Amino acid sequence: MQQLAQQIVSGLALGAVYASLALAIVLIHRTTHVINFAQGEMGMFTTFVAWSLITNHGFSYWAAFATTLAIAFAGGILLERVVIRPVESASPLAVIMVTIALFVVLNGLASWIWSAETRNFPSPFPGVVTVWGVSLSRHEVGAIAVSLVVLALLWAFFRFTRLGLAMRAVAIGPEPSRLLGVRVGWMLALGWGFAAVLSAVSGMMVAPIVFLDPTMMQSVLIYAFAAAVLGGIDSPLGAVVGGFALGVGINLLSTYVDFVTPELELPVAFAVLIGVLLFRPSGLFGRAVVRRV
Amino acid sequence: MRSTPVRFGLFAVGAAVVALLPLFVSEFRAFELARVGIYVIALLGLSVLTGYAGQISLGHGAFMAVGAYTTAILTTRYGIRDLWTIPLAGLLTGLVGFLFGFPALRLVGAYLALATFALAVAVPSLAKYGRIEEYTGGGGGLLLNLPATPFGLPLSASDWLYYLCWGLAGLLFVAAWLLVRGRIGRALRAIRENELAAVSSGISLPAFKTFAFGVSAFYGGVAGSLYAITINYVNPDTFPVGLSILLLTGVVVGGLGSLAGVVFGALFIQYLPLYASDLLDWPLSRLGLKIDTSAPGAPAVVYGLILLAVLLLGSSGAAGSLARGTRALTNSLARRP
Numbered sequence: 001m002q003q004l005a006q007q008i009v010s011g012l013a014l015g016a017v018y019a020s021l022a023l024a025i026v027l028i029h030r031t032t033h034v035i036n037f038a039q040g041e042m043g044m045f046t047t048f049v050a051w052s053l054i055t056n057h058g059f060s061y062w063a064a065f066a067t068t069l070a071i072a073f074a075g076g077i078l079l080e081r082v083v084i085r086p087v088e089s090a091s092p093l094a095v096i097m098v099t100i101a102l103f104v105v106l107n108g109l110a111s112w113i114w115s116a117e118t119r120n121f122p123s124p125f126p127g128v129v130t131v132w133g134v135s136l137s138r139h140e141v142g143a144i145a146v147s148l149v150v151l152a153l154l155w156a157f158f159r160f161t162r163l164g165l166a167m168r169a170v171a172i173g174p175e176p177s178r179l180l181g182v183r184v185g186w187m188l189a190l191g192w193g194f195a196a197v198l199s200a201v202s203g204m205m206v207a208p209i210v211f212l213d214p215t216m217m218q219s220v221l222i223y224a225f226a227a228a229v230l231g232g233i234d235s236p237l238g239a240v241v242g243g244f245a246l247g248v249g250i251n252l253l254s255t256y257v258d259f260v261t262p263e264l265e266l267p268v269a270f271a272v273l274i275g276v277l278l279f280r281p282s283g284l285f286g287r288a289v290v291r292r293v
Numbered sequence: 294m295r296s297t298p299v300r301f302g303l304f305a306v307g308a309a310v311v312a313l314l315p316l317f318v319s320e321f322r323a324f325e326l327a328r329v330g331i332y333v334i335a336l337l338g339l340s341v342l343t344g345y346a347g348q349i350s351l352g353h354g355a356f357m358a359v360g361a362y363t364t365a366i367l368t369t370r371y372g373i374r375d376l377w378t379i380p381l382a383g384l385l386t387g388l389v390g391f392l393f394g395f396p397a398l399r400l401v402g403a404y405l406a407l408a409t410f411a412l413a414v415a416v417p418s419l420a421k422y423g424r425i426e427e428y429t430g431g432g433g434g435l436l437l438n439l440p441a442t443p444f445g446l447p448l449s450a451s452d453w454l455y456y457l458c459w460g461l462a463g464l465l466f467v468a469a470w471l472l473v474r475g476r477i478g479r480a481l482r483a484i485r486e487n488e489l490a491a492v493s494s495g496i497s498l499p500a501f502k503t504f505a506f507g508v509s510a511f512y513g514g515v516a517g518s519l520y521a522i523t524i525n526y527v528n529p530d531t532f533p534v535g536l537s538i539l540l541l542t543g544v545v546v547g548g549l550g551s552l553a554g555v556v557f558g559a560l561f562i563q564y565l566p567l568y569a570s571d572l573l574d575w576p577l578s579r580l581g582l583k584i585d586t587s588a589p590g591a592p593a594v595v596y597g598l599i600l601l602a603v604l605l606l607g608s609s610g611a612a613g614s615l616a617r618g619t620r621a622l623t624n625s626l627a628r629r630p
């Protein structure tokens with residue numbers, strides 16, 4: 001019982017990380033129909049920024065957290081303006097290659113600036129907490145809470161503000177939105193900004209668990225892809241549900257199913273990805289896209 | 294369009310340079326260049342799939358891994374002579390690629406990129422799986438322990454590897470050229486340009502796409518097998534996601550849809566990391582900045598930026614620039630009275 005509860009909470013904590021990154025991928029895909037392969041590296045890079053603020057510049061954890069989110073937001077907008085906008089109307093292959101180039105540049109920059117060694121990343125929630133006689137890692141509970149708060153804020157933004165409404169309108173119909181006076185280009189850039197914030201949150205929440213190094217987010221990215229596809233690549237709710245489901249599911253599989261060892265966790269995510277794409281391409285919550293050939 | 298005799302001439306000159314080069318370079322360089330030959334083979338396969346058929350693959354490192362492990366397992370466990378494992382590795386990987394082509398049929402554009410990327414991440418961790426560790430050697434990998442120069446050839450080990458890799462590269466280059474110049478190549482290009490139009494002209498998408506995946510994986514498998522033979526060792530970390538990305542970079546920088554471009558692409562991905570710090574030093578010192586450019590990560594930044602530049606400037610890689618250059622030259626010569 002103790003073990004089951006602990007595994008579910010660890011799974012939910014990882015799931016919160018996958019859900020944030022998956023939602024970032026979905027946000028960008030909904031508005032620009034681009035799958036951003038650099039999403040994980042954006043999170044890794046901003047987590048290094050937070051680490052540097054804390055260890056080299058004497059920031060407290062939460063000050064560093066807030067500063068990092070602001071930097072991520074500005075960085076996301078900048079990236080969209082500088083490298084994505086020029087290829088907006090190019091072939092999907094070209095856009096994917098651009099995000100891969102970003103992946104390479106960000107990864108290289110991180111190991112150039114901070115070196116590739118593995119580091120401890122502090123958690124604002126140290127120690128253990130006991131709930132109903134079950135001792136849980138305080139960081140895992142905290143990571144779930146932080147991610148849920150960020151997701152709720154984002155949902156409220158999209159639901160209740162004029163800007164959020166404009167961004168949703170652009171995702172559905174860029175041309176009519178433009179005619180109604182929405183500045184479509186800037187809405188797309190804002191989307192990148194929010195996606196960068198989400199990936200920064202996921203990076204800072206996963207770093208205390210997997211340790212900070214430049215390859216930290218690469219497997220997280222695969223889980224996030226699988227989560228986004230599982231939930232339906234155009235459905236924000238689906239991405240969140242998919243993230244939590246995948247986190248818990250894989251954790252339970254590797255605890256209770258004998259032949260699933262930790263090495264098999266990534267192949268399982270790969271199988272989920274391929275399986276969903278083949279048998280239910282719209283995922284759990286997505287709309288089916290009809291294409292006639 | 295260059296005429297066929299010119300192509301043959303260029304190929305003959307290229308072949309002669311490749312054949313004579315070991316006489317003039319050190320053992321170490323020959324070994325390095327053997328690796329370029331391996332990249333040429335892998336890039337040829339990727340060029341057929343991505344450049345001609347327009348199907349993106351971020352998973353070619355995984356195909357190389359399958360080929361390399363085939364060779365490693367056959368030589369260490371079953372004592373098969375390394376040379377004979379090369380075609381076996383190619384065929385087995387080709388089969389894997391052909392089978393992967395079936396699910397890939399239903400995936401277009403970004404989804405195919407996702408699936409192949411996940412393949413590149415999943416295959417190396419599969420090699421670490423405990424239950425098959427007695428075959429794959431787990432995380433520790435396998436040491437091949439191969440004999441040096443076979444058949445009593447009067448060659449040093451590095452020169453032998455050089456001729457082996459480049460000999461196969463030349464052979465496979467001609468094979469790829471024969472493949473893409475005729476009906477099949479035309480069908481693949483039609484699929485790349487417009488699937489709907491291709492289907493209405495009677496081209497079978499399933500047949501040609503799975504075929505392209507199979508051929509492409511065959512090349513990847515041969516390259517992987519040669520990789521294992523040259524470094525005498527395989528482990529899961531030999532084939533990181535970075536390798537798959539590097540290969541795709543090579544094809545894009547060499548020029549999509551150009552077979553000759555892959556030679557440039559292969560030289561680019563082998564030598565850029567070695568000279569990246571010099572490339573960075575020059576502009577940085579002009580700006581009066583003192584930054585350590587020999588740090589790890591610096592080469593990746595340079596090749597990422599070059600890739601970005603190639604994509605944003607919309608040129609079609611080295612082959613494209615070359616074609617434009619010669620066209621401009623012939624035009625200006627033709628205009629002269």
